[in-house]
Amino acid sequence: MEAERPVYHNTSTLPVISHYHTPMxxxxxxxxxxxxxxxxxxxxxYSGTQSSHVGGELSSAEILAILYGCFLNLHPQxxxxxxxxxxxxxxxxxxxxxxxAMAWRGFFGREMLWNEFNRAGGILQEHCSPCLxxxxxxxxxxxxxxSDGAGYAWAAKHAGQMDRRMYVLLGDGECTEGQTxxxxxxxxxxKLDNLIALVDYNKYIISSTTAQVMDLEPFEDRWRAYRxxxxxxxxHDVAALCHAIELAKDPATAPGQPRVIICDTKKGxxxxxxxxxxxxxxxxxxxxxxxxxxxxxxxx
Amino acid sequence: MSPxxxxxxxxxxxxxxxxxxxxxxxxRYPNMVVVDAETGTATNVLDFRDAYPDxxxxxxxxxxxxxxxxxxxxxxGLIPVVPLFSCFLSHRACDQLYVQIGYANANVKLIGCxxxxxxxxxxxxHQCMNDIAIIRSTPNIRVVECADPSELQQAxxxxxxxxxxxxxxxxxxxIPKYDKPVLPEGHKFALDRSSVLREGSxxxxxxxxxxxxxxxxxxxxxSQEGISAEVVNMTAIKPVDAETLVATAKKTGHVVTCENHNxxxxxxxxxxxxxxEKCPVPMRxxxxxxxxxxxxDLEDLVKMFGLTTDEILRNARELLGR
Numbered sequence: 266m267e268a269e270r271p272v273y274h275n276t277s278t279l280p281v282i283s284h285y286h287t288p289m290x291x292x293x294x295x296x297x298x299x300x301x302x303x304x305x306x307x308x309x310x311y312s313g314t315q316s317s318h319v320g321g322e323l324s325s326a327e328i329l330a331i332l333y334g335c336f337l338n339l340h341p342q343x344x345x346x347x348x349x350x351x352x353x354x355x356x357x358x359x360x361x362x363x364x365x366a367m368a369w370r371g372f373f374g375r376e377m378l379w380n381e382f383n384r385a386g387g388i389l390q391e392h393c394s395p396c397l398x399x400x401x402x403x404x405x406x407x408x409x410x411x412s413d414g415a416g417y418a419w420a421a422k423h424a425g426q427m428d429r430r431m432y433v434l435l436g437d438g439e440c441t442e443g444q445t446x447x448x449x450x451x452x453x454x455x456k457l458d459n460l461i462a463l464v465d466y467n468k469y470i471i472s473s474t475t476a477q478v479m480d481l482e483p484f485e486d487r488w489r490a491y492r493x494x495x496x497x498x499x500x501h502d503v504a505a506l507c508h509a510i511e512l513a514k515d516p517a518t519a520p521g522q523p524r525v526i527i528c529d530t531k532k533g534x535x536x537x538x539x540x541x542x543x544x545x546x547x548x549x550x551x552x553x554x555x556x557x558x559x560x561x562x563x564x565x
Numbered sequence: 566m567s568p569x570x571x572x573x574x575x576x577x578x579x580x581x582x583x584x585x586x587x588x589x590x591x592x593r594y595p596n597m598v599v600v601d602a603e604t605g606t607a608t609n610v611l612d613f614r615d616a617y618p619d620x621x622x623x624x625x626x627x628x629x630x631x632x633x634x635x636x637x638x639x640x641x642g643l644i645p646v647v648p649l650f651s652c653f654l655s656h657r658a659c660d661q662l663y664v665q666i667g668y669a670n671a672n673v674k675l676i677g678c679x680x681x682x683x684x685x686x687x688x689x690x691h692q693c694m695n696d697i698a699i700i701r702s703t704p705n706i707r708v709v710e711c712a713d714p715s716e717l718q719q720a721x722x723x724x725x726x727x728x729x730x731x732x733x734x735x736x737x738x739x740i741p742k743y744d745k746p747v748l749p750e751g752h753k754f755a756l757d758r759s760s761v762l763r764e765g766s767x768x769x770x771x772x773x774x775x776x777x778x779x780x781x782x783x784x785x786x787x788s789q790e791g792i793s794a795e796v797v798n799m800t801a802i803k804p805v806d807a808e809t810l811v812a813t814a815k816k817t818g819h820v821v822t823c824e825n826h827n828x829x830x831x832x833x834x835x836x837x838x839x840x841x842e843k844c845p846v847p848m849r850x851x852x853x854x855x856x857x858x859x860x861x862d863l864e865d866l867v868k869m870f871g872l873t874t875d876e877i878l879r880n881a882r883e884l885l886g887r
Contacts, residue, residue: 395668416633416635417640443629447624447629451624
């Protein structure tokens with residue numbers, strides 16, 4: 266019996282500026298990141314609650330663009346393909362950017378982005394849900410992703426799948442969770458050099474700056490002390506990010522050590538009034554006026 | 566050969582059954598992995614580590630990481646078995662249990678050791694009185710408890726064959742009088758069935774785990790008083806075996822539940838939830854009455870917490886007006 270098709274009401278009228286293709290030039294990746302930012306704003310605006318955790322979604326646009334554009338070896342038509350790379354969105358509040366990237370890769374149709382997010386019965390949950398094929402872990406309760414990544418990475422090594430890579434995106438806020446450091450110790454102890462953690466270090470936790478609330482510095486030293494190969498890059502510079510991931514992927518780089526790339530980013534990146542008031546825009550509602558302002562800043 | 570010892574205590578009974586089961590299942594399932602968080606010495610799973618070192622992973626004392634790690638293994642074609650002290654499994658890692666095992670419907674086998682007051686030399690932090698309440702209220706996870714070591718072995722075998730999360734509740738050990746096989750030869754365990762161990766017509770004693778031998782003993786004493794008690798071994802705690810519960814309640818019209826757990830949210834609650842909709846009858850609940858644990862001699866503790874044959878008898882007589 267054919268499943269009942271949902272009837273969709275909302276439709277984006279904006280032009281699509283980026284399509285999946287390979288290889289991606291730096292120019293292509295910047296266009297994809299812009300596409301993701303426009304999608305984040307639209308998903309938020311069209312959602313059942315007219316809201317999302319928009320600040321952290323925007324800060325990770327380049328990171329998602331590079332992973333889904335260049336690095337993740339996936340078969341969207343076969344989400345459980347056993348040889349796939351794994352991406353765990355540990356900062357599970359930032360699901361809109363993930364859903365947009367997944368739609369871009371062909372996991373599902375783009376129309377779902379405008380019709381299924383934060384709606385009763387909609388499959389696109391505010392926090393990453395295991396119900397959606399291609400989402401590798403239920404997250405949103407923070408701090409769990411690194412332990413998930415460790416499980417995936419250990420299982421891949423156990424199966425002798427040496428070409429697979431596990432990517433985990435952490436927020437700096439969730440680096441104040443105890444389990445993040447349980448996971449960090451575990452990855453090092455199990456010598457999981459097939460795991461690459463990226464930290465979207467946008468310097469804000471919910472109520473204030475991370476430095477004021479629970480300072481993570483010296484952040485690089487912390488990871489090094491946990492025996493991780495550590496890099497730090499501008500998280501909005503696609504060329505620098507690509508270079509760092511290439512290095513982290515190489516088995517000859519620090520054999521036996523898990524890898525972390527600390528990405529310096531801006532919360533709300535790309536939307537000036539969000540960047541200037543990042544605390545207010547941790548999670549935010551968009552009305553038609555603020556939606557128009559966002560889109561204008563995103564070149565429309 | 567003398568039984569294996571740890572800290573001067575024999576590891577026979579439940580813990581020996583756990584070790585044997587894991588070894589047998591490890592041989593049958595090449596994709597089985599044991600995930601430990603440094604309770605393996607006490608729970609007796611290190612034989613598995615020694616037999617299958619490449620399929621045993623310890624997290625250090627990090628239960629939260631253990632459950633998240635196990636979730637990811639289950640998504641990678643492996644069958645993780647996680648034997649932990651039930652308190653740390655259900656309390657410390659409650660969020661991971663809820664989000665990454667239950668919500669994810671992960672094919673992970675959780676074994677809760679040291680439940681209720683069964684680890685006398687530990688006390689409140691280790692004697693888990695509300696694991697059933699926590700896990701029973703987490704959608705997707707099956708909850709079973711076993712009355713003796715042979716039933717535990719069957720439960721592990723069936724949990725491995727079942728696809729989905731299962732929580733198996735076991736005790737560390739009982740006082741010598743009851744620390745022995747209590748189920749008849751040829752007893753068959755099923756994940757979704759509870760079993761009638763003794764037929765009766767006046768009152769139903771519905772017991773789980775270490776309370777089963779006490780319920781059987783109470784039934785014997787009641788028979789000498791002319792009271793015919795039916796004894797149900799309530800292995801299927803979630804989902805409950807409603808058919809068996811309703812049948813026994815209909816037959817006897819009186820129910821006493823007996824559990825090594827807080828009566829709030831445990832076996833008695835599960836029975837009451839079922840019967841109040843399908844066959845309401847007068848009930849009494851024997852179990853821990855909303856208390857924390859205590860360290861001490863087990864013989865003294867079972868009396869202190871009212872987990873005794875006498876307490877079952879008192880409630881049964883009261884319910885029947887005798």
